[in-house]
Amino acid sequence: MAQEAVQEVRNVAKAVPALVLQRRWWAVLVLLWAVAVWVTLATHMTDIRAQSIRVATEGARNMFRMVVLTRSWNASHGGVYVPITPQTQPNPYLEVARRDVMTTDGQAMTLVNPAYMTRLIAEKAESDSGAIFRLTSLRPIRPENAADDWERVALLGFENGSKEVVAVTPGETGQQLRYMAPLLVQGSCMPCHAKQGYKVGDVRGGISVSQRYAPIEAATTAGVQQSQWTYGAVFVLVAALGWLLLELLRRRWLDLDGKIYELQHTREELVQSEKMASLGRMVAGFAHEINTPVGVAVGAVSHNEGALDRISAMLSQEEVSEEQLREELADLRQSSALAMANLRRAANLVQSFKRTSIDQTSEQVRTFDMKELINDVLFALQSVLKRLPITVTVDCPDPIRLDGVPGLIEQLLTNLLMNAVQHAFCDGQRAGTIRIRVQREGANVHLEFADDGVGMDAEQIARVFEPFYTTRRGQGGSGLGLYICYSIVTARLGGSIECRGQPQSGCRFDVRFPAERVDKETIS
Numbered sequence: 061m062a063q064e065a066v067q068e069v070r071n072v073a074k075a076v077p078a079l080v081l082q083r084r085w086w087a088v089l090v091l092l093w094a095v096a097v098w099v100t101l102a103t104h105m106t107d108i109r110a111q112s113i114r115v116a117t118e119g120a121r122n123m124f125r126m127v128v129l130t131r132s133w134n135a136s137h138g139g140v141y142v143p144i145t146p147q148t149q150p151n152p153y154l155e156v157a158r159r160d161v162m163t164t165d166g167q168a169m170t171l172v173n174p175a176y177m178t179r180l181i182a183e184k185a186e187s188d189s190g191a192i193f194r195l196t197s198l199r200p201i202r203p204e205n206a207a208d209d210w211e212r213v214a215l216l217g218f219e220n221g222s223k224e225v226v227a228v229t230p231g232e233t234g235q236q237l238r239y240m241a242p243l244l245v246q247g248s249c250m251p252c253h254a255k256q257g258y259k260v261g262d263v264r265g266g267i268s269v270s271q272r273y274a275p276i277e278a279a280t281t282a283g284v285q286q287s288q289w290t291y292g293a294v295f296v297l298v299a300a301l302g303w304l305l306l307e308l309l310r311r312r313w314l315d316l317d318g319k320i321y322e323l324q325h326t327r328e329e330l331v332q333s334e335k336m337a338s339l340g341r342m343v344a345g346f347a348h349e350i351n352t353p354v355g356v357a358v359g360a361v362s363h364n365e366g367a368l369d370r371i372s373a374m375l376s377q378e379e380v381s382e383e384q385l386r387e388e389l390a391d392l393r394q395s396s397a398l399a400m401a402n403l404r405r406a407a408n409l410v411q412s413f414k415r416t417s418i419d420q421t422s423e424q425v426r427t428f429d430m431k432e433l434i435n436d437v438l439f440a441l442q443s444v445l446k447r448l449p450i451t452v453t454v455d456c457p458d459p460i461r462l463d464g465v466p467g468l469i470e471q472l473l474t475n476l477l478m479n480a481v482q483h484a485f486c487d488g489q490r491a492g493t494i495r496i497r498v499q500r501e502g503a504n505v506h507l508e509f510a511d512d513g514v515g516m517d518a519e520q521i522a523r524v525f526e527p528f529y530t531t532r533r534g535q536g537g538s539g540l541g542l543y544i545c546y547s548i549v550t551a552r553l554g555g556s557i558e559c560r561g562q563p564q565s566g567c568r569f570d571v572r573f574p575a576e577r578v579d580k581e582t583i584s
């Protein structure tokens with residue numbers, strides 16, 4: 061039982077693709093699916109992060125613009141005066157006349173230049189919102205305004221034309237989102253900065269805005285987590301569904317494959333039994349054929365016995381008529397010649413029967429002549445053919461000697477002949493001619509088999525070699541005769557078979573096969 065199951069699986073395994081049969085390939089598919097989901101999730105998460113950085117950057121950019129606006133308002137006035145307080149002391153770096161003034165009512169005022177004002181606002185902003193912005197330059201007037209490493213790289217970039225820089229960098233309080241854009245020299249800056257050699261349009265420095273990255277990260281985490289859950293769920297769902305479908309497909313496939321295998325098996329059995337049946341028909345034909353000569357011989361021999369009796373009676377008489385004796389002897393000779401002729405005929409029949417039946421059952425390899433083989437087959441079928449109004453002509457001009465299994469060609473011819481008798485001539489209800497022509501065509505043998513029977517329409521011709529296709533189901537047609545021809549020619553002789561014809565004008569089979577290879581393998 062187990063042995064059988066293994067055998068079955070092996071048979072089945074040949075036809076079912078490994079992808080369906082072996083579950084380990086499904087694991088590979090799941091793995092590929094996981095990689096695909098992972099890659100999309102990763103890009104999606106990068107997108108979410110990039111999106112929140114874009115939003116944060118937009119905030120920083122606005123802050124920058126606000127600062128620039130305030131600064132340019134200040135610069136447009138050449139600085140603004142504010143009361144001197146402990147927090148707002150006069151700027152030691154500002155070298156202008158009337159830096160510190162006194163109002164008429166005695167209030168001390170100092171001029172606040174844009175850079176100083178920026179610093180004052182920045183201090184307030186940092187204590188209020190945690191955002192840091194800083195005015196910096198590659199050539200600072202005030203040493204504390206010197207750029208840090210990151211800012212220096214950004215400023216060098218601005219001098220080469222870049223418009224802004226965004227980055228997430230590690231800072232003192234964890235990750236930081238940093239934004240920086242340049243401050244260009246305008247006409248209003250010249251009163252205080254012309255002496256350093258700046259021209260309008262030069263990069264004087266820049267403002268860098270820094271924010272803690274943690275709150276931004278926190279805002280994205282929720283979105284990221286949600287996508288992780290969604291992607292995870294989709295992955296599991298699709299993988300499970302796919303696995304289920306594959307399992308169903310596998311079962312169905314195995315099931316169908318088993319059925320196909322069974323069908324093939326049954327078909328082979330039927331083909332085999334059809335072959336045996338045709339052999340049976342042939343044997344019956346031979347029996348019938350041999351009956352006549354043997355019967356005649358028996359008659360002749362028993363006639364001889366009578367003659368012998370008469371002769372011995374004659375010899376026991378006193379007077380023997382020489383003339384009478386001669387007559388009896390002549391009679392004896394004649395009838396023994398008859399017996400001899402008929403026995404020879406029977407012996408010939410047996411000889412030819414031996415040839416064809418051994419050929420058809422044994423797959424023996426020998427050298428044979430095509431014409432002789434055709435005549436043997438016709439001889440074997442004589443009992444069928446001679447009762448019917450069908451003439452068979454054989455045209456085989458050159459001797460064609462082949463080496464191989466003659467039984468294959470005998471079977472082919474027998475089936476073609478029986479097919480023609482049954483279909484083309486309606487079991488002999490129609491009269492006609494079958495023409496067999498064999499000739500060499502280069503390396504091939506061309507066998508032409510034509511009849512002038514009822515013919516076939518296009519649909520019948522298209523299906524003529526299909527197994528079990530018959531127009532005579534229920535009247536003894538198995539539908540396997542021409543299928544056997546087809547498989548003999550294509551699988552065993554390595555050749556081709558074509559069928560042509562039209563309704564009411566007969567049909568014609570053209571068989572071509574290589575002469576040097578009349579199947580020598582003994583597989584069936």
Ligand code: HEC
Binds near residue numbers: 264265
């Ligand atoms: C009223 C004079 C005055 C005007 C107008 C002025 N600045 Fe300044 N600026 C200064 C002084 C003084 C400093 C020195 C340091 C400080 O005050 O922090 C300075 C510093 C700077 C710095 C910081 C780097 C450094 O050198 O320390 C930048 C950048 C800057 N100014 C850009 C500008 C731009 C751009 C304009 C025109 C929109 C402008 N300033 C207009 C006086 C002025």
